Structures are given as structure tokens and as C-alpha cells.
Amino acid sequence: MAQTSTVARGGGEPSAPVRRNKPQARRTGLPDWLVPYALLLPGLLVIAALLLYPLYQMVDMSFHQVGLRQIRAINPSPAEFVGLDNYTSILDSDLFWTSLRNTVVFAVVTVALTLILGTLVGLLLNKLGPKMSMFVVVGIMAAWATPPTAQAVVWKWLFDSDAGVVNWVLNLLPDWLSSLVFGRSDWSGQPWFNDTITLYLVLIIAVVWASFPFIAVSVLAGLKSIPSELYEAARMDGATGVGTFRKITFPLLKPVFSVLVVLSTIWDFKVFTQLYLLAGGTVNRDAFNLSLWSYAEAFSSPPKMGLGAAIAVVLTAILLVITFVYVRNIVKTEDVR
């Protein structure tokens, strides 16, 4: 394959030493055109076995009834084909609407807050002096680096009803202000995790806290790539700060933003670890989102793997639509071709 040969382009220089033989037809037995496929094969097999095949199986299982007897190691009985039954029972379930609502509302609010906060911090980092900027970057790294399980545990502790710092801070507020804003002044013993709305409030804070650093650092990297002449020209023309952002910064960072929006949406749509820990497992059905619901159906007894798989199919379908937008953007901006 002529175009795989890099030597064909570089080796032809007049100064190149005399070639002993055609470099691409060398000692090893493998023909040149086969080399990339041989390199790709192991990775492709891993992806096929661990990602693509399970994906197919997930769809397949969603049309079957799969319980304990189908998944046992010894002598499993074949799964019974039930057609669309799993899907109809999802749609009939109250849990579908509450978990879809929880998933979507959480993702929309969290993505919006993360992006706003992250962009503001990115802009701030760009304005700060080098030492101060470094100081803040190291600080936000700490939030970013905290493992999801530790994040959940820490925020659970901060919002603890008896000895949590948050209730202590809220109690510090002057009584009139607290009653005006929240309609109450005493926060001692406020249980944050019993009620779905306050539970999700804490979840949103925790996830925004952990994910805004990535946005901030990415926005900062994007800002650094904008030539400063553009800003000087804008200042000469008397542009205001907001005007400069709208006319220069935002349009030039648009590709960055589109990737960040889609990545954040995908991450926040399937949030599992933090929710699982904050909600204390699968006891509070009202707090389910789609991933937690799927997990709960498949892994609490009696396991309904088929039903769980059907929920997972729904979640994956939603995510693939979002991914499609992402891939189209990448293909446009990157050298995939």
C-alpha cells in the first residue's frame, strides 16, 4: 500500500544515503498493508468483547425475562422471550417518570451551573497574575481529583444533620434573614437526605464542585490560544468587557464550549456513584434516576435483569443522541479523516 509508506515521501531527498533496498519491503514477513490491521487487532478485540458484545447483549436481554435461574453459573435455564413486555412495564411504571424527571432536571441544572461557574473561573484565572493563578489552579485541582466515592462521603458529612458544617453556617445567619429567605431560622438537626429535593440539592452542589475545575482549566487553555492582538484592537475601538466577551471570546471558544457542554451532559446524565452513596443505596425509590433504577431492578432480589437492561437501553439511546452531536463536532474540527 503505497500511501502507508512514510519513506516514499521523506526518503527521496537528494542527501539521503543510497537505499539498500526498498525500505517498505523489509525483513519481517508481514506485508505492509497488513501492519496497521495487525496493530489494531488486539485493541479491537478487547473493545468488541467488552463493549460491543455486551451492548448487543443488553439489547437482547431487554426482550427477555432474565432472573436468578438464567444467570446461575451451573446449568442456566434459557431466558424466555417476552417481546416488548419489559418496555411496556417501564412505561407503565410510576418510577419511569420520576426517574426520567430526576435524570433530566439534574442534568440540565448541573450542566448549566457547572458551565457558568467553570467559565467564570476560567476567565478569572486568565485575568489573575501568574502566582495567584497557579494558587487557584492547585486549589481547584483538589476538588477535581477527589474520587467520586470520597466526594459523596465528604458532602454527606458537610450536610450532616447534627454535626455538619452547613447547618452550623445556616444557623449563623441572622434570624430575620434566614426566615425571610428560607422561612425558618433554626437549622439544627435539619435532615438533608430524607427528602428527594434536598437530596438532589446536595448532589448538584457536590457534582458542580467536582466538575467545574475541568471546565475552568479547559476554558483557560482556550483563552490562552486567542491572540492578544484581537483584544487590543477591541480596546482601541472602545469595546466594553461584556462586548469583548460576546464578540471575540465566545465565538472563538465556541468549539471548546460545544465539546464541554456535550461531555458534561453525558457525564451528568448517568451520574451513579455519588447518587448511590448520598441516597444510601436503593432504598429511596423516589430518588432514582435512570441508572440507579436500572441497577435497582437488576441487582436487588429478585433480580429482573431483563427489565434493568430495558431501562439501560432507554438511557443509552438518550446518550447516543447526545453523542451524535459530539461526534459530528469532533469530526468537523479534528483530523479524524
Add this chain to the structure above:
Amino acid sequence: MSPVTRKRLGRAALNAAGVAVFLFAVFPVYWMVTTAFKPNDQIFTTSFIPFPNPPSMDHVSRVFTEGVAGHSVWRYLLNSTIVALSAVVMGAVFALLAATAVARFRFRFRTSFLILLLIVQMVPSEALLIPLFTMVKRLGLYDQLLGLIVINVGLTLPFSVWMLRTFVAAVPKELEEASWIDGAGRFTTFWRVLFPLVAPGLVATSIFSFITTWNEFVFALTLIGDQGKYTMPVALQFFVGQRSTDWGGIMAASTLMTIPVLIFFLLVQRRMVSGLVAGAVKG
């Protein structure tokens, strides 16, 4: 107000905002670490105690000796390390080969493969949980760290290839060509020329996979039932469920889990951003 004063005030306001962001980001981590070193009477109090006075090692030594779920935290840290290191080493080999193919050769299905990488990265791993669980059960790998290792290789591979290919592409082709002209074979060229130059990128990619695997929760939760084989995140979850009010111990365990990630993070921070938004942040 003179322009100079205004400029100074502006700078002061910006720095104040910087400090506020810093505090918001760091406080929870600070609180986690300090709680781990506070004696119980300073933890269970409605007043605010900013730092442990005097610091106590009770909780830290307790999670090591008495432990969680009948095992010392060492055990879980060890399990996590085994899983993460094995997955990283296996994954690095596959990723390096595939990244070389994609970055160095033009061939049919190259674009299709890259798009496939992007798409499988986006499939929620929670969705793969159910089929992979039945697969692992059928293969007799339930309750084995090996099953977890293999699955983590699969989970991290697409991103590793995606990130590594930019590092391979950054190595000038002329170097390999020179080596060919000198009569070196394909393998020698790869091993003696390309590999040393890609090594820093491979390290960065591996650290990223390590962190992902170290943090991985849902597969470890479902594929491991034997408490002695728990990884750190699952042990922490178990701890919370079992003794939800032992905040000193819980914070000690989560601090121990966070430290390695934090160190790695500071090492590869810059590369991670460029990998994640690959190409979008181009000048």
C-alpha cells in the same frame, strides 16, 4: 478616584474572587482531612472547630488495625492497587499498538475506527453492567479481581487510544525514516525510536487510566461479593452503610483513598485537559 487606585481596587477584587474560588474548592477536602485527625469530641459537636487541637491519630490507626468489614484498610488499598496497576499495564500495550496504527498509517476503516472509539466512550458503563455481570458469572470470574481487571481494561481503552494517538502523531516521522534507512527493522524502529519518544505520553495516559480504575465503583460493587476482595471505593461505601456515624473513621479512609489520586493528578494535570478536549482547543 484616580485610575491607579481604580486599577489597584480591580486587582484586589480579582484576587479576592480567586481566594473565594480557592476556598470553595479546597474546604471540603480540608474538612475531610482535618476530621480524620480530630478526636471524637471535636467531631460530634455543634460548634465549629477549624482544625484538630491536638491532632489525634486514633481514626487513622483504627482503620488500619481494626479496619472495615473485618479487614484492615491495607487490604483494600492493596486490592485497588492490584486492579489498577494490572489494568493499566494490559491497557497500555493494547492502546500503544492501536494508537500507532491510527496515528502512523492511513488505511481503510481508519475513520470508522476513530468514530467507533468516540461512540463507545460515551456508552454509559452502568448500561454495560448487566450484560457484563452475567458474562463474568458465566465465566466463573465473579468474586475475582481478574474479572474486574479485564473489565477495567475495556472501560479505559477507548479513551487511552484516543489520547495516546496525539502523542504518537507528535513524534516526527523523519526519525523513524532515518532508522529505516539505517537498516533497522519494523520492530527495532518501534522499540528503539518511537517508544522512548512516546513514553512520556504513555505515562500520562496510564496515569489517567489508573485514576479511572482506582475510582471505579459500580463494577467493583456488583462483581465482588467477598469482603476480603473489596476495592477501596466499595469498602468506603460499606463503611458508610455499616457505621454511618463514625465520621472520623470514614474520613480517614476517604483521605487515604484520595491521596494517591491527588498526587497523580498534579503530575498530569495539563496533559489531561489537552487529552479530554483533544483538538477543540487549537490555536
